[in-house]
Amino acid sequence: MTDYSNYTNKEMQAVTIAKQIKNGQVVIVGTGLPLIGASVAKRVFAPQCNIIVESGLMDCSPIEVPHSVGDCRFMAHCGVQWPNIRFVGFETNEWLHNTDRLIAFIGGAQIDAYGNVNSTSIGDYNHPKTRFTGSGGANGIATYSNTVIMMQHEKRRFMEKIDYVTSAGWMDGPGGRERAGLPGNRGPLMVVTDRGTMKFDEKTKRMYLAGYYPSSSPEDVIENTGFDIDVSKAVLLEAPDPQVIRMIREEIDPGQVFIKVPVGEKK
């Protein structure tokens, strides 16, 4: 019998993502972990959710894991093939109509205590040490949708001041989004990393540790966070169900495109 109890932190992260998604929600994903998480949600926790991607492909249920949001693997298995501008229009109207259905997953290289995210460059913007792709759809998503931010939890990524703000979080705290002209009733809900889940304090809008994994601890999170983080409200999160791990390895990402199976378990 294959052992599915030996989950990795990435698999824990994917399952944690999946548990954030509720029936009836419209879920914006990219590729990578969020897609794996959303695929788990669609099969286990929230079969009535709709997955959409920023290229404009709506209600996606890919068979093989796509490499890009414009991939034919999304395109051949979706409800509607819209161009990107209709996606933007839909997302904006969800805000204008004050619905509460959208939940979006974005990633980044750096994040600050208020959930502002950098996916543009490291160092001085005009003379960067490292240049990344740029915004892609992330800026628009962070403008109009509630977001869950996916990060690798390292001190050099969780910073007091990030090098470039690509996607707005809670800006500089309460009222920050409104002052910038952004929708104030939208913003980051949570950060999911390989060490735990962070939420944002309702009053201060600062990040705090909400949950940690059996493989991590509040001390571990403090040590790997580059700003002061409150861990007093943190709870230990449950290990994932081995059946869900089996599903990820055997059905959702059997090619191990985004999640590697631990050494010794490879087929």
Next chain:
Amino acid sequence: MSKVCTLSEAVSKYVKNGDHIVIGGFTTNRKPYAAVYEILRQGLTDFVGEGGPAGGDWDLLIGEHRVKAYNNCYTANSGVTNVSRRFRDFFEKGILNMEDYSQDAIMLMLHAASLGLPFLPVKLMLGTDLTAKWGISKEVRKTIDKIPNDKFIYMDNPFKPGDKVVALPVPEIDVALIHVQKASPDGTCSIEGDEFHDVDIAIASKRCIVTCEELVSNEEIRKDPSKNSIFCACVDAVVHTPYGAHPSQCYNYYDYDNDFLKVYDVASKTQEDFEAFCKEWIYDVKDQYAYLDKLGASRLIKLKVVPGLGYAVDMTKEAK
């Protein structure tokens, strides 16, 4: 009137040095690579470009020093190369004039161009460094034709005083390059799968070159107009170019050539290897047919998508 010609004729007639160019497709899907290769072969240069969701198409033009200014929102062969490597290297070295926008902003700017709007107000990019920082300064902007003097301008929504918006310039496009599944000699195009921004740029550009997998008669393409999305009058040249999007995907026809994208990923790590790649696959290759011969028939056939799945897969290796 037939607009059918060779790719060489289309590019020499409709693309000029210094043009403002927009390329259709999405990162690794329906990118008109054959047209980009021909532009490189003909030595055309000094382009101002709208990246949109770009990949190897713009990375090739940047790496071959053909780009005077580039509006970026995302440049990567997703899934193979996380950040296009010549794009990254040139910007890090300070030899690429580049401006960053949100992807949604660029796509709306292209749509605004197709609608003929004078400028575009959005709430995107507010509160971020996409507005706080400029990639191309006002001073440099004044020295480059075909890019506006301002990246954007803040304004108040005239109908809702106090509501801050970002006014974006609408690009004036010289040339659009588009790859489609079917086109007819008069320029009517049928795009299968997502149209992306291709219809917008066909309308908004002064000159539009279409490469197509299949050239069908003007009568045949009109049998089901519900499948057609580009009006013939928007198109200047129609070039029959099988596998014209290789190594990217073409919906209902073929998948991306991951092995080829991986070779490019490795080659583009250094300028020297990148140039050797361009010599081997572009400059030493006469045209698209020589390129296809070089790739080989079995390789191309293996890229064909499995109907129903929408991607290429060796069905003998699928679970029984």
